[in-house]
Amino acid sequence: MQEEIFVSGRNIPHIDPILQVWHFPISLYLFLGGMAAGIIFFASLFTVLRKEKEVQTTVKTGMLIALIGIVIGLIALLYDLTHMFYAWQLYTTIRIESPMSWGAWVLLIITFLLTFWVFSYFTEMFPKWDWKFDFLKNLEKFFQKNRRIMAMIMLPLSIILGVYTGILLSAFNARPLWNNAILGPLFLTSGLSTGAAAIILFSKDHFEKHLFTKIDLALVVLELGLIIHMLMGMYAGSHVQLEAMQILVGGEFTLMFFGFVVILGLIVPGIMEGIELMGHKVPSYVPALLVLIGGFIFRIVMVEAGQITRYLY
Amino acid sequence: MNNSRRTFIKISAMGMGGVALSTTAFGSISNEFLSDDNLLAKTAKNLKRTPTYCEVCFWKCAAWAYTDENNNIKKLIGNENDPHCNGRLCPRGTGGVGMYADEDRLKTPLIRVKGKNGEDDTYRKASWEEALTLIANKMAEVKDKYGPESMALLKHGSPGSHLEHLFKAYGSDSIAEPAYAQCRGPRETGFGLTFGSWIGSPEPTDIRDTKCLVLIGSHIGENMHNSQVQEMSDAIDNGATIIAVDPRLSTAASKAQHWLAIKPSTDIALLLAWMHVLIYEDIYDKEYVKQYGFGFDELKEHVKEYTPEWAYGITTIKPEEIRKTARVMAASAPSVIVHPGRHVVWYGDDSQRERAIAMLNGLLGSWGRRGGFYFKEKVKVPKFPHPPYPKPKWGWEEIGEKYPYAEMGITSELIKASIPGENEEHPIKAWIVAGTNLVNTVPQREMIEKAIDSLEFIAVIDTMPMEITGYADVVLPECTYLERYDGIRSATNREPSIALRMPAAKPKYESKPVWWIAKQLGEKLGLHDYFNYNDFEEVIAWQLKQMGTSLEEMKKIGVKKFPRKSGPIFLEEGQPYEFATDSGKIEFYSPDLAEKGFDPMPKYTDHKQPDQGFYRLNYGRSPMHTFSRTINNPNLFDLKSENKLWVNPKVARVEGLKNDQEVWLENQDGIHSTFPIKVRVTERIRWDSVYMYHGFGHNNKKLSRAFGMGESDTKLMTRVVVDPLMGGTAMRGNFVRILTENPNKDIES
Amino acid sequence: MRYAMVIDTLKCVGCSDCVVACQTENEVPIGYCRDWVTETVNGAYPTVEIELKSERCNHCDNAPCVRCCPTGASHIVEGGIVKVTHDECIGCGACIESCPYDARYQHPEGYVDKCTFCHHRLEEGQNPACVSVCPTKCMYFGDLDDPTSEVSELLKSRKHKVLAPEAGTDPNVYYLIK
Ligand SMILES: Nc1nc2c(c(=O)[nH]1)N[C@H]1C(S)=C(S)[C@@H](COP(=O)(O)OP(=O)(O)OC[C@H]3O[C@@H](n4cnc5c(=O)[nH]c(N)nc54)[C@H](O)[C@@H]3O)O[C@H]1N2
Ligand SMILES: Nc1nc2c(c(=O)[nH]1)N[C@H]1C(S)=C(S)[C@@H](COP(=O)(O)OP(=O)(O)OC[C@H]3O[C@@H](n4cnc5c(=O)[nH]c(N)nc54)[C@H](O)[C@@H]3O)O[C@H]1N2
Ligand code: SF4
Ligand code: SF4
Ligand code: SF4
Ligand code: SF4
Ligand code: SF4
Numbered sequence A: 001m002q003e004e005i006f007v008s009g010r011n012i013p014h015i016d017p018i019l020q021v022w023h024f025p026i027s028l029y030l031f032l033g034g035m036a037a038g039i040i041f042f043a044s045l046f047t048v049l050r051k052e053k054e055v056q057t058t059v060k061t062g063m064l065i066a067l068i069g070i071v072i073g074l075i076a077l078l079y080d081l082t083h084m085f086y087a088w089q090l091y092t093t094i095r096i097e098s099p100m101s102w103g104a105w106v107l108l109i110i111t112f113l114l115t116f117w118v119f120s121y122f123t124e125m126f127p128k129w130d131w132k133f134d135f136l137k138n139l140e141k142f143f144q145k146n147r148r149i150m151a152m153i154m155l156p157l158s159i160i161l162g163v164y165t166g167i168l169l170s171a172f173n174a175r176p177l178w179n180n181a182i183l184g185p186l187f188l189t190s191g192l193s194t195g196a197a198a199i200i201l202f203s204k205d206h207f208e209k210h211l212f213t214k215i216d217l218a219l220v221v222l223e224l225g226l227i228i229h230m231l232m233g234m235y236a237g238s239h240v241q242l243e244a245m246q247i248l249v250g251g252e253f254t255l256m257f258f259g260f261v262v263i264l265g266l267i268v269p270g271i272m273e274g275i276e277l278m279g280h281k282v283p284s285y286v287p288a289l290l291v292l293i294g295g296f297i298f299r300i301v302m303v304e305a306g307q308i309t310r311y312l313y
Numbered sequence B: 001m002n003n004s005r006r007t008f009i010k011i012s013a014m015g016m017g018g019v020a021l022s023t024t025a026f027g028s029i030s031n032e033f034l035s036d037d038n039l040l041a042k043t044a045k046n047l048k049r050t051p052t053y054c055e056v057c058f059w060k061c062a063a064w065a066y067t068d069e070n071n072n073i074k075k076l077i078g079n080e081n082d083p084h085c086n087g088r089l090c091p092r093g094t095g096g097v098g099m100y101a102d103e104d105r106l107k108t109p110l111i112r113v114k115g116k117n118g119e120d121d122t123y124r125k126a127s128w129e130e131a132l133t134l135i136a137n138k139m140a141e142v143k144d145k146y147g148p149e150s151m152a153l154l155k156h157g158s159p160g161s162h163l164e165h166l167f168k169a170y171g172s173d174s175i176a177e178p179a180y181a182q183c184r185g186p187r188e189t190g191f192g193l194t195f196g197s198w199i200g201s202p203e204p205t206d207i208r209d210t211k212c213l214v215l216i217g218s219h220i221g222e223n224m225h226n227s228q229v230q231e232m233s234d235a236i237d238n239g240a241t242i243i244a245v246d247p248r249l250s251t252a253a254s255k256a257q258h259w260l261a262i263k264p265s266t267d268i269a270l271l272l273a274w275m276h277v278l279i280y281e282d283i284y285d286k287e288y289v290k291q292y293g294f295g296f297d298e299l300k301e302h303v304k305e306y307t308p309e310w311a312y313g314i315t316t317i318k319p320e321e322i323r324k325t326a327r328v329m330a331a332s333a334p335s336v337i338v339h340p341g342r343h344v345v346w347y348g349d350d351s352q353r354e355r356a357i358a359m360l361n362g363l364l365g366s367w368g369r370r371g372g373f374y375f376k377e378k379v380k381v382p383k384f385p386h387p388p389y390p391k392p393k394w395g396w397e398e399i400g401e402k403y404p405y406a407e408m409g410i411t412s413e414l415i416k417a418s419i420p421g422e423n424e425e426h427p428i429k430a431w432i433v434a435g436t437n438l439v440n441t442v443p444q445r446e447m448i449e450k451a452i453d454s455l456e457f458i459a460v461i462d463t464m465p466m467e468i469t470g471y472a473d474v475v476l477p478e479c480t481y482l483e484r485y486d487g488i489r490s491a492t493n494r495e496p497s498i499a500l501r502m503p504a505a506k507p508k509y510e511s512k513p514v515w516w517i518a519k520q521l522g523e524k525l526g527l528h529d530y531f532n533y534n535d536f537e538e539v540i541a542w543q544l545k546q547m548g549t550s551l552e553e554m555k556k557i558g559v560k561k562f563p564r565k566s567g568p569i570f571l572e573e574g575q576p577y578e579f580a581t582d583s584g585k586i587e588f589y590s591p592d593l594a595e596k597g598f599d600p601m602p603k604y605t606d607h608k609q610p611d612q613g614f615y616r617l618n619y620g621r622s623p624m625h626t627f628s629r630t631i632n633n634p635n636l637f638d639l640k641s642e643n644k645l646w647v648n649p650k651v652a653r654v655e656g657l658k659n660d661q662e663v664w665l666e667n668q669d670g671i672h673s674t675f676p677i678k679v680r681v682t683e684r685i686r687w688d689s690v691y692m693y694h695g696f697g698h699n700n701k702k703l704s705r706a707f708g709m710g711e712s713d714t715k716l717m718t719r720v721v722v723d724p725l726m727g728g729t730a731m732r733g734n735f736v737r738i739l740t741e742n743p744n745k746d747i748e749s
Numbered sequence C: 001m002r003y004a005m006v007i008d009t010l011k012c013v014g015c016s017d018c019v020v021a022c023q024t025e026n027e028v029p030i031g032y033c034r035d036w037v038t039e040t041v042n043g044a045y046p047t048v049e050i051e052l053k054s055e056r057c058n059h060c061d062n063a064p065c066v067r068c069c070p071t072g073a074s075h076i077v078e079g080g081i082v083k084v085t086h087d088e089c090i091g092c093g094a095c096i097e098s099c100p101y102d103a104r105y106q107h108p109e110g111y112v113d114k115c116t117f118c119h120h121r122l123e124e125g126q127n128p129a130c131v132s133v134c135p136t137k138c139m140y141f142g143d144l145d146d147p148t149s150e151v152s153e154l155l156k157s158r159k160h161k162v163l164a165p166e167a168g169t170d171p172n173v174y175y176l177i178k
């Protein structure tokens, strides 16, 4: 028999349980960040392609939701900082090696651009709104004119943001569950998919809905592929990765992962979207909601499960 | 109406409402913002240091207490010059700050208030004047009614000497401490009978220079007696062979080249077989035995039958292993130590086992030899002048007269004498208890509770609201060792040394040092001439001056060494030497034992093994704790907050136990554990025993951290075998069953 | 200058003095720790072996905690000591997640704290608190760049290991083994 114990230290109230320093807000932040990245990506893409007229919900309500999402996400992030009043220290330096650092910068830039973007659509979205001051009106016009430039900047940034939500985790090779190269693309895909789902949920335009259902289905299939890839990778990986995988496939997170993420969050909505695309009537908010909920639970599972996987030495 | 009067009060009960919450010095440092550890470094420089010696156990390591500008004690560091610690305290000594900082400490004197209409008794706060007057009056009353001898002192540690002085001045010599009959007694008897010398504390073992260290049970490394642990490490560095005889894989056993996983209770068989091998393979130290030995031929004849093959059947240790280890010892001799151990009250024939150990050392020629046992020496601290003590009519000797080799008071016999009818000639009527948590220290709790119920008065002097305080009529809060002067430490060693203890901080709350308490009681009893000083500092200053140093010097250095005067530390080749035995020699055969009707040479006797479904209750030390006294210490509690029940995986399978599962225990007499204890499934323990650290399972709620954490081994020790030579209470003959359901459901715990 | 700690598992008795000494030296609050002790038991009674060791931040040459820190609060100073500047730390926890040894903790004040190799003591020419208190003297501290230092000599003459080498962190705490 092998036995490994802490003789002292560590197994005390304030250390081991709390070493799981990331909690629910981080999952929320990653989820909202990913979803926002998805929406921004689509809105920017269609704008760059000069097809924004066809996806009006995406560029208007969608981007407003993305902005709200990012702001809530940022609040959640701040809330989870334990030395919150020093948060400004984030913006005293750029540290390329730290995803947290460049992520914070990307987020800051995107938040500004997104605010300008939403600003530029404000009177279109709320026709009764009246900017009391002329300079605001002029500013709105200025942003309206430069939407395409903003889109051109935001397009790559949104991809970075989407990937970042995954890389933030995968950069930690101390947590075997996170430490794999698939996590970036996987989180990006999931972000795009939840972005698309959000658009489906809010769009009233049939064409737009149909378009994003197609896109989402493709993303769902891709995401399933990536998840299989990730699990296979871990299966073939080191002892610690194998143990990490076990948490997902045969451990305390299995129900959440397979039940809520893979089946209810991907396979079921995927099938429903397929049925819908074949022309059958399906209430489109159902798969969209499932994808969103699944995406959120996915972040929770990855954040929570990842933190309990560790190097056994 | 006597029997309910001293029901145990969990001091947390009413009557304590007014006690203000104190803040822990170390609980948080929130009001002080540390921007960087440079700041720490700066504060560190401002610390003031005061000499002390540690009271967390009885090794008494000299240390420096560091206090900050607010007079808070921050850390304790060993005194470099001290042979007990060499500048390194053990974890308990380092964590000694927690003794001072513990916010659960006793804060004021307390007086028992009888509960009205069947309600529980409570305590009320009292002034020192009131509490001391009450105790002095009781002492006077006992003296009038029964004679001063009926007033007993049960003590341990530094408070002891001050109270001993008071008691002797008052006329009582009914004094005992658990460090004898619950601890070292048998080895002092066994070695005394053989070499004419006590082992004493610290043990005069030259471990650092040894080539072979044999540990019979003694679990150095868990038993953290400091310089021994340090020297065992030196011995490892020097490539010494360690032979550990222990049914459990102790930490020391894990460092040993030879771990003899002996069947519990069979050590004497192994010791006899070892002697057989040494003698019949002719590899004992012939010169040494010839020159210093007495009764070797009798021994040779005696151990003839005790072959390794014979011992194998008893100990389960293979004959070739016994032979091999005996040869290793012989090859290392005389630089070999068969360690006497310290807590040696195991199976009742302990003095005889210790004698076997002593004789083995005799055969190996290790007494008085480098790498064996050195001749220890200490300096005498002159007694502060006082009138001669009155002569009591009887005292601890008479109380323990059944045990001819007892050389100190037998705690358990004093306790027994407190039960009416148990000792008509020497009845004990009242106790002062200081520095010993008797109920968690002495086995057979039922007997202690019976004694307590019968007593007319109990005063307890402690620093913490330990179990024993809950039985007291008056509780006096002593300040901790870090807040007081105490007697000069003078202990035996290679080189004599003394150490000073002085207050590093003012006593917290209303606590007071025992020297002050003793003096106040003395004054009230009209014994002023025995306490002819205002402050104990005067006594120390006077003594130091007599010894050729001064308080000023000692405040600066903390420890002072003196040159040896008693002669060389080891025997020279062929040096004539007279041992302090009757024959003047090392007694392999003891005529004195024979004359008193005991075995003149140790014999092996069988001890009961556990019945089906029961396991032997084995216990020992947690390296981070001292008995029950440190469990509530915030720093040390942090390291180890509960004891666990070690069980072998086989046992776990049979009993269906998992790691960290909570279980309860029931002993052979149907006594249950009060609290659940968590299981540790481990290969370090045999399948016929379970193991736990001693000291846990506190049941006084006022110990806010320690309460209910783990289980008390003492509570499960209802059966003891008394050593017929010196009265030690052997504790290792208790057996337990493992229960997976709480047997105390309807009992309030 | 490359500081390293060398710990002899053959002498360590698991007493945890190193833990409590760190606590009192560095004012680590009760309930937290910068170092800790582990025990590994292998075998079956009565052929059982124990390895006891005191663990702490490894002051990794390739420190993921420093890499992932967004503010630079975690940084490396002279001698390779990895430190945290408390008032640059935002408490994001990234470094905690990044450390394969779980060597960091969140101080109740909010910032992240860890072993400093007792930098403040080194500056005064003293050994780290844990090293200087260890009753078995099984801990050694010194400069690996100096081939004559005690730590260099020990690593030359004794078999040793580091923890989780597969994590690729290049630790500077070494364990002497059989
Ligand atoms: N940390 C710490 N250190 C202490 C103390 C403390 O409270 N805490 N107390 C100090 C005091 S006062 C004392 S007396 C000493 C006591 O310390 P020791 O004298 O070392 O005590 P032992 O009872 O010999 O040690 C217990 C060991 O005996 C083994 N044992 C049990 N039964 C048998 C048996 O039948 N045969 C053999 N050979 N071994 C057996 C147990 O498995 C265990 O490993 O410790 C001192 N040191
Ligand atoms: N079951 C079991 N019983 C044992 C042992 C065992 O291993 N198992 N070991 C035995 C051995 S070897 C020994 S030596 C004895 C030890 O027996 P004790 O000395 O009784 O052991 P502790 O439980 O530490 O109790 C010490 C008491 O002194 C108090 N105290 C501490 N410091 C001070 C102080 O400065 N002033 C005053 N006034 N009080 C203070 C503590 O709060 C505590 O109540 O126990 C023996 N009993
Ligand atoms: S051995 Fe430890 S607890 Fe005992 S006196 Fe020394 S430092 Fe204190
Ligand atoms: S102080 Fe030394 S012996 Fe004790 S646990 Fe720490 S490293 Fe081991
Ligand atoms: S042990 Fe952990 S905290 Fe220390 S340097 Fe390495 S990664 Fe960083
Ligand atoms: S918690 Fe502090 S030290 Fe750690 S990565 Fe974040 S800012 Fe850096
Ligand atoms: S080196 Fe200093 S900070 Fe690090 S564990 Fe040791 S005592 Fe603590």
Ligand SMILES: [Mo]
Binding pocket: B179, B182, B183, B184, B342, B343
């Ligand atoms: Mo003892």
